[in-house]
Amino acid sequence: MINNHYGIIGGGINGLSVARQLLLDFPESRVTVFEKEVEVAQHQSSHNSGVVHAGLYYEPNSLKARLCRRGAELVKHYCLENNIAYDECGKVVVALNEIEEKRLDILYQKSIANKVPGVRMLNAEEIKEVEPNCIGTKALYSPHTAIVSYGDIAKEIAKEIKQKGGNIIVGKKVVNLTEQNKKVTVHFSGDDYHDIDFDHVITCAGLQSDRLAANSGDIATPKIVPFFGQYYVIDETYKEHVKGLIYPVPDPNYPFLGVHFTKRIDGQMTIGPNAFISLGRENYSGKDYNLSDIYDFLTYKGFWKFSSKNMPAAMRELRTVLSQTNFVQEAAKYVPSLENVTVTPATRGIRAQAMETDGSLVDDFVIRKQGNITHIRNAPSPGATSSLAIAEYIVREVMTPQ
Ligand SMILES: Cc1cc2nc3c(=O)[nH]c(=O)nc-3n(C[C@H](O)[C@H](O)[C@H](O)COP(=O)(O)OP(=O)(O)OC[C@H]3O[C@@H](n4cnc5c(N)ncnc54)[C@H](O)[C@@H]3O)c2cc1C
Structure with missing residues (x-):
């Protein structure tokens, strides 16, 4: 492991955390991150609620429960050590x-x-x-539930990777991986970059994770089905009506946490996110669509099974998609003084949620190793809270069998 060359696909908070962990544990190794966008952390890692979850919701003994608790401690420590804003607002x-x-x-x-x-x-x-x-x-x-900017944390980790001698190559899309004689070859789209061999590759491709894994010989399912979550910023003059984070009790039949009030680390107060099928895996404006992404979920039998089982919840969410007033009213059930508050649409987030062929949503984190390739196949919320712990788990347990 010591002098190995490691490739990491995906420069979101998970890919960057894995790269950092490899450099911490094996300082002599070579580590290269490939990110298809021109900057790191342009997808889920910068389009989320920014909450450092404390571990309330997760099945005891699940990976989520374990890695969220450890991750929350590590995130707090990382922010304090690196002067990154951290607010334990509760x-x-x-x-x-x-x-x-x-x-x-x-x-x-x-x-x-x-x-x-x-x-x-x-x-x-x-x-x-x-x-x-x-x-x-x-x-x-x-x-002790807190708020942070995961985008800022990811940028700081990227800086640390470079300081430790790691390489981050942006604007480079990986098409697939092949493995022969214990070497993993990374194949890129376009002609300007030759294939590169690594000793071990870890894919952390978020919304594209199922495609990259399946193209590289891993199993085809579960598939990622994208669910967007819209946020609204509430009028500045009303933001003091909420001190920290107010969440509904989640519907056990629906995997998302429900529209909540989220204080942001920049001082804004937001409402959101709702949860509804997205017409594109990376379609943040909500105005355009991606035909291949739509084709993918419409031809997936799991999607139809999920839809038929979750009609009441989907209808509830649809009300908040179609009307801003309904959206605000959903949140105002908890804070009636905000019933008529003015809101401005803010960013959307799009969840990389893995779904099985029977329509069930995969609840726990899924990390799979085949040969010298490790894939993160499912890392929805609290994936950002857990990122530094997911990295420890991958490097110390998945890649290095005990
Ligand atoms: C609406 C919403 C709210 C959330 N709220 C919270 C929260 O409050 N707290 C929390 O802990 N978690 C939250 N999460 C979950 C959290 O954001 C994610 O778990 C986490 O960001 C996942 O990080 P990642 O690095 O795995 O994925 P991403 O951040 O999506 O990064 C994946 C990266 O891989 C790159 N990539 C993909 N394919 C390729 C390829 N072929 N070649 C090269 N690069 C590629 C992408 O461009 C991207 O940069 C939320 C998520 C959403 C969507």
């Missing part, structure tokens, strides 16, 4: 009725099993002590 997950209270109790049990520090249940009055304008019958409070 979070409440708020129940509005008895059904949600029962779901909240299950979340509380999970958060205890996941050893999330400081979590406690709040009654209606206690909610007001944390979030004075928030209503609810009960809430789960996580005082």
